[in-house]
Amino acid sequence: MESVNFSEVIAQTDIEMELRGWTTDQGREYLKKTYGKRSHFLLTQVELLDFLQYLASQPTPTLDEIIIAKINVEIQWLWWTQKQGWEYIKKIMGSDRVFC
Incomplete structure (x- = not known):
């Protein structure tokens, strides 16, 4: 697997959350439910990329x-x-x- 710059992916997840109107609490709940972790800083590279892909697949609210x-x-x-x-x-x- 190609090396990924964690800081860039984390920044992108923050942007995607903001675009979709997610609060920090909503993100934390999703991470706890899906990965058993409270922060995207604690995710593995695979989990972080999966989370980013999930966010990007969600509809953007009006x-x-x-x-x-x-x-x-x-x-x-x-x-x-x-x-x-x-x-x-x-x-x-x-x-x-x-x-x-």
Whole structure:
């Protein structure tokens, strides 16, 4: 097997996760379930390439889906429920401007 630059592949997995709107927690859960490891830094070369191939095969979400996912992550960081967060957003933006 040809040698692979781990840092480049890890960077590419980060990009693919970002493009698909995956959070770090979603990536960690997938890695634990699939490989029994918590981080892509702990994967073997074969596992890392397999993970990258899996990510690249997943559909890319729409811009709206990415924005909603990012908002939901921010709401979690505030320790709000989804309902609290979206009610606040609707209040400050006006309910006719919110797309969910």
